[in-house]
Amino acid sequence: MVGDREEPSSSPAGLGSPAVRNSGRRDSANIRVTVECPLQPQISEITFDGQEIHQPPISRGERLYRNACKINFLEEDVEDGEEDELVSFGVAGGRPKETRVQRPDPGQIVWSLDSVRNKLRSAHMEVAILTDILALSKERKYMRVESAVSDPVESKPHFNMHIKKKAAQSVSVLFAEAANRLKRSAADTQKGDNDYHHALINLRDQWRLKKTGANVTGDLGYRTVGSALKAAGQFEIRKNEDNSEKPLNVVIVGDLSGECAVQIDIAFDHVRSPQKDYIDELRTHDMWSKVITADTPWHRQLTAAQNCLYLRELTMMLSAEAVNLPSSLSPIVFGDEVHYTSLFGHTVRVKLQHVPESEMSRTKSTARYPHNFNESTWSESRIVEMVMQMIMLTRMRDLSNPDIPIPACGPLGLKNFRRKMSIQARDRRVWKIPVTPERSLSTELLELSHNLLLRKRILKFLDELVGPDLTIIIHDTSTLTSWKYCLIKLSFHTPGFDFYDRTNCAFEIHSGEARFCTRNSVHQLSVGDDMECHLLYVEMVRHHSTVMQFLLKSHRFEIIQYNASYGFYELKEAPVSISVANALSYAITIVAKSSDERWLVKVVCSLCYVYRVYVASLTAPPNPTNAVRNKDFVPPNPIFREVDLNSIVGGDTRAKKSSMVISALASLPQHSKLLRKQGAEQETKLRRPAPAWTRWETVV
Amino acid sequence: MISWVVPYPTPEGKTHNQALDDLSKLLLAQGYEKDVPYCVECEMYVSLPEMMPVQKVFHVILDSDRPASCFLIPDKDQSISITAEKSMMGFLSKLSKIFKTSPGKTGNLEVRGQTFLYRDFCVRAGILSYGGVIKGVIVEAELRSCSILITAVELMKEFMSTFMPTPMDTVPSYISSKPNILGAMYSPLETIHQYYDIFASVRAGRSLVSR
Numbered sequence A: 001m002v003g004d005r006e007e008p009s010s011s012p013a014g015l016g017s018p019a020v021r022n023s024g025r026r027d028s029a030n031i032r033v034t035v036e037c038p039l040q041p042q043i044s045e046i047t048f049d050g051q052e053i054h055q056p057p058i059s060r061g062e063r064l065y066r067n068a069c070k071i072n073f074l075e076e077d078v079e080d081g082e083e084d085e086l087v088s089f090g091v092a093g094g095r096p097k098e099t100r101v102q103r104p105d106p107g108q109i110v111w112s113l114d115s116v117r118n119k120l121r122s123a124h125m126e127v128a129i130l131t132d133i134l135a136l137s138k139e140r141k142y143m144r145v146e147s148a149v150s151d152p153v154e155s156k157p158h159f160n161m162h163i164k165k166k167a168a169q170s171v172s173v174l175f176a177e178a179a180n181r182l183k184r185s186a187a188d189t190q191k192g193d194n195d196y197h198h199a200l201i202n203l204r205d206q207w208r209l210k211k212t213g214a215n216v217t218g219d220l221g222y223r224t225v226g227s228a229l230k231a232a233g234q235f236e237i238r239k240n241e242d243n244s245e246k247p248l249n250v251v252i253v254g255d256l257s258g259e260c261a262v263q264i265d266i267a268f269d270h271v272r273s274p275q276k277d278y279i280d281e282l283r284t285h286d287m288w289s290k291v292i293t294a295d296t297p298w299h300r301q302l303t304a305a306q307n308c309l310y311l312r313e314l315t316m317m318l319s320a321e322a323v324n325l326p327s328s329l330s331p332i333v334f335g336d337e338v339h340y341t342s343l344f345g346h347t348v349r350v351k352l353q354h355v356p357e358s359e360m361s362r363t364k365s366t367a368r369y370p371h372n373f374n375e376s377t378w379s380e381s382r383i384v385e386m387v388m389q390m391i392m393l394t395r396m397r398d399l400s401n402p403d404i405p406i407p408a409c410g411p412l413g414l415k416n417f418r419r420k421m422s423i424q425a426r427d428r429r430v431w432k433i434p435v436t437p438e439r440s441l442s443t444e445l446l447e448l449s450h451n452l453l454l455r456k457r458i459l460k461f462l463d464e465l466v467g468p469d470l471t472i473i474i475h476d477t478s479t480l481t482s483w484k485y486c487l488i489k490l491s492f493h494t495p496g497f498d499f500y501d502r503t504n505c506a507f508e509i510h511s512g513e514a515r516f517c518t519r520n521s522v523h524q525l526s527v528g529d530d531m532e533c534h535l536l537y538v539e540m541v542r543h544h545s546t547v548m549q550f551l552l553k554s555h556r557f558e559i560i561q562y563n564a565s566y567g568f569y570e571l572k573e574a575p576v577s578i579s580v581a582n583a584l585s586y587a588i589t590i591v592a593k594s595s596d597e598r599w600l601v602k603v604v605c606s607l608c609y610v611y612r613v614y615v616a617s618l619t620a621p622p623n624p625t626n627a628v629r630n631k632d633f634v635p636p637n638p639i640f641r642e643v644d645l646n647s648i649v650g651g652d653t654r655a656k657k658s659s660m661v662i663s664a665l666a667s668l669p670q671h672s673k674l675l676r677k678q679g680a681e682q683e684t685k686l687r688r689p690a691p692a693w694t695r696w697e698t699v700v
Numbered sequence B: 001m002i003s004w005v006v007p008y009p010t011p012e013g014k015t016h017n018q019a020l021d022d023l024s025k026l027l028l029a030q031g032y033e034k035d036v037p038y039c040v041e042c043e044m045y046v047s048l049p050e051m052m053p054v055q056k057v058f059h060v061i062l063d064s065d066r067p068a069s070c071f072l073i074p075d076k077d078q079s080i081s082i083t084a085e086k087s088m089m090g091f092l093s094k095l096s097k098i099f100k101t102s103p104g105k106t107g108n109l110e111v112r113g114q115t116f117l118y119r120d121f122c123v124r125a126g127i128l129s130y131g132g133v134i135k136g137v138i139v140e141a142e143l144r145s146c147s148i149l150i151t152a153v154e155l156m157k158e159f160m161s162t163f164m165p166t167p168m169d170t171v172p173s174y175i176s177s178k179p180n181i182l183g184a185m186y187s188p189l190e191t192i193h194q195y196y197d198i199f200a201s202v203r204a205g206r207s208l209v210s211r
Helices: A006-013 A018-026 A060-070 A082-089 A097-102 A106-139 A145-149 A157-194 A196-206 A273-278 A297-324 A379-399 A416-422 A428-432 A441-465 A534-554 A568-573 A576-582 A653-666 A673-687 B016-029 B088-094 B149-161 B173-177 B188-203
Strands: A042-046 A052-055 A208-212 A215-219 A234-239 A248-252 A259-268 A280-285 A332-334 A337-341 A346-355 A471-476 A485-493 A500-510 A513-517 A522-525 A558-565 A585-592 A597-605 A611-619 A641-643 B002-008 B033-047 B057-063 B069-074 B082-085 B099-101 B109-118 B121-130 B133-143
Touching: A060 A106, A196 A208, A196 A234, A196 A248, A196 A297, A248 A297, A259 A297, A297 A332, A297 A337, A297 A346, A297 A441, A337 A441, A346 A441, A416 B082, A441 A471, A441 A485, A441 A500, A441 A513, A485 A534, A500 A534, A534 A558, A534 A585, A534 A597, A534 A611, A534 A653, A597 A653, A611 A653, A641 A653, B002 B016, B002 B149, B002 B188, B016 B109, B016 B121, B016 B133, B033 B121, B033 B188, B057 B088, B057 B188, B069 B088, B069 B188, B109 B188, B121 B188, B133 B149, B133 B188, B173 B188
Parallel strands: none
Antiparallel strands: A042 A052, A208 A215, A215 A234, A234 A248, A259 A280, A259 A346, A332 A337, A337 A346, A471 A485, A485 A500, A500 A513, A513 A522, A558 A585, A585 A597, A597 A611, A611 A641, B002 B133, B033 B057, B033 B099, B033 B109, B057 B069, B069 B082, B109 B121, B121 B133
């Protein structure tokens, strides 16, 4: 058995060197001796200077690994190869053959190797599994689930459609459910509006509330935006147990309930009959009602109270300012009332009207109180209201945070002095002068009242100028642009004539002063006794003489000359009151039909008689000069006769006017036969009845 | 408004109080109106070593003409100076465990004096004292109608020459050391910095008037 094994054993043993094999053959054939050369350091490299670099001996672990590589694990039966393995394992490596006798017990070795083998096997399995998983995950060869489940299906559009439909259906069901839920919750909140807590939450959106102990209190005041009324404006909210419709009761401290308004009266001390028209009242009411959107009784109550507080504040500011106003305005303060004497001699009364709630029902019928005045209010009242809001807003903005809260929502933001003075490190003196006198509230208010008064007066004055043969078309732009600036443009038109005389005149009202502007000049208007806008008469004279020229041209007159005298020089010398009545702005048109006759038509305008027409005629001197031939001849000192245009009351003003002028011309002493004939024709034309074909019977 | 703060040289043989009296007489003779007294105070805050390993020092300056504000200037990096509300003082007193007013240094630095008005100009003349010891006279000249420094440098020089004993031919050292503030809007903090420069030199023991 041993001999049989000689050949195969030689190969593993003799791998090391042929010399070992030789020595083995020299001994007896039965005993195998394995000789290994003593462990020599292996030389890995020899450098050029002859130094040898040794490879370090392999460690035990490495050796074990090398030997384990040679084990065939699949071969369970190791009895035959046991010895060889032992040899190769190197348990007795490096020993002479004699030491073979003391080799360890083979069973023990097998046992130790077994554990190693088991471990290696499990490790191998793990590695194999790992590589498999890696391969799977990397190449995805065998782990494709969808392909494994079924074969690729060919596309079925109907089927897909059905699936999508189903999915959409399920989603729609979800949405419908959610919508239903939302609806239900919305309905719940609406139902809960009458609940105390819900009402409180709604109230807190718009008003500033805080909890003090068991009570809920709030503040309406403008303390933090520089209000002088420090204590006012506190209110308390109580639960209303009795009435389910009105869960809240608002109790406002102080006398703030009811309606409140600021009334501005403009009155003349020396009331004269034509100026009664200007006495008017401007009233404001409920400044902030548009800010609050919610409409519940307590909101209304709070808004009214805040309005009241605001107007009180306004009156306080006005009376405080009255001290520093110039003495020409002579401000007088009576409690809630401030009087000013304005420059034009009228008194402006700013008055706080407050009707407590208890009195409101009693005095409903009287028109003295603001709450009944709202419907029939003057249109300017609304302007005043808006302007006062604007003034107050700008004032508050000056005094408080730049991003001002909605006034109705009460006090928020930094205190004004902290914001302005500390971070900016302003000077002590800046602090002391919060309001510059130019922009004081009362001056702005007075300016506003002046503007309104002037505007009204100018419109009335223009109204007086309008007659049956003059229409003044007014373009008032003030409502579109601003309350501070009002521009009234004028155009003239005479009925029956084709042209529309767009004048260059305009009235401008700005910062309490009125001016009359034309293209070339600006005249300051003194609105004392009379409107002195002489330039307007000039424009009117121009217009009327144009009308007259049209008229005469249509009667085949020839316009020779047009002279206009606007009477500026006379006006300057005369005193104002006389000048308007006697202002002789006139234009003379010289017309001729033949070379030796001249007719003069003079148009005069003034406030007393809107306009008048005079006629005169003169014949040329008996021996015609060059001037006559060249039509430059102007008659000296004509005697004018007035054409009584006042007798024109209605009807066709154009025809009547022309006939009157022509007949007046014809009645002049030095008339030609032609003219008299024409005048007679004109009269017969007027008397002629309407032609028969205009009657309805003939048409039908 | 722009301000220049300069030390007023006391003439030889006169006390500082006498110099200030002479100056106010001169100003009144020139047509100035006397206004309220003013006071600029400087307090030093030092961090306690057990709270902060690296000691930090800053100065709080109060100006009676800016009654709602206080100014904080750190010792080292003066670019992070702060203009704050007066309530900052209350906040600092809450921080008394970390910062403490310097106790060892003898008292506060302060300038007390009188304000004189002349149209757009305002002159503040006061005595600078350090812990009760008078150190010199400080003059602050203010032009109220201008906010850009560079446009008014010559005007300020000319104006200050009207009451200073020697013609003013240089700008204050703080302004000359910061050329970038010349074209910018002048803020009150620059005035406070000018005061602080003078205070710092007094603390360091340097003489006020270099000339």
